[in-house]
Amino acid sequence: MPTEKSITKSILKRLNEQHQCKAIKIHGSMYSTRGTPDIFCVKDGHAILLEVKQPGKKPTVSQERQISQWMGAKATACVVTSVQEALKVVLGR
Numbered sequence: 001m002p003t004e005k006s007i008t009k010s011i012l013k014r015l016n017e018q019h020q021c022k023a024i025k026i027h028g029s030m031y032s033t034r035g036t037p038d039i040f041c042v043k044d045g046h047a048i049l050l051e052v053k054q055p056g057k058k059p060t061v062s063q064e065r066q067i068s069q070w071m072g073a074k075a076t077a078c079v080v081t082s083v084q085e086a087l088k089v090v091l092g093r
Contacts, residue, residue: 001054008038008052011086020044021090035062037070037077043090047075050089055081 008025015023023041026032037049049070051063059067059079070077080086 004038004052004054004057007054007082010083011039011050011052011080014083014087015039015041015043015090018043018087018091033066035060035064035066037063037066039086041090047073048090049075049077050086051077051079052086053079053081057081 012023012025015021021041021043023039026036026038026040028034028036037051039050039052041048041050047070049067051059051067053059063079067077067079076089078089080089
């Protein structure tokens, strides 16, 4: 099974190859909010936040809360487990 780190790296590579798309990894620290999604992406002026998980793994309560808050701000935010899922979210909005 691929690691979360390798899935994230692959997603970032593919997203940054897309037209009018920029994606970065958000690294957690003592200065960041607990549960902040792993990837911040902007595609065609729209904010997209992706929480990356290994297949079968679930987000924590704080991650679910952050996803909900971003969605409340009209951003797209969700959990993805593969490059294909991430591309579907970002390109298929």
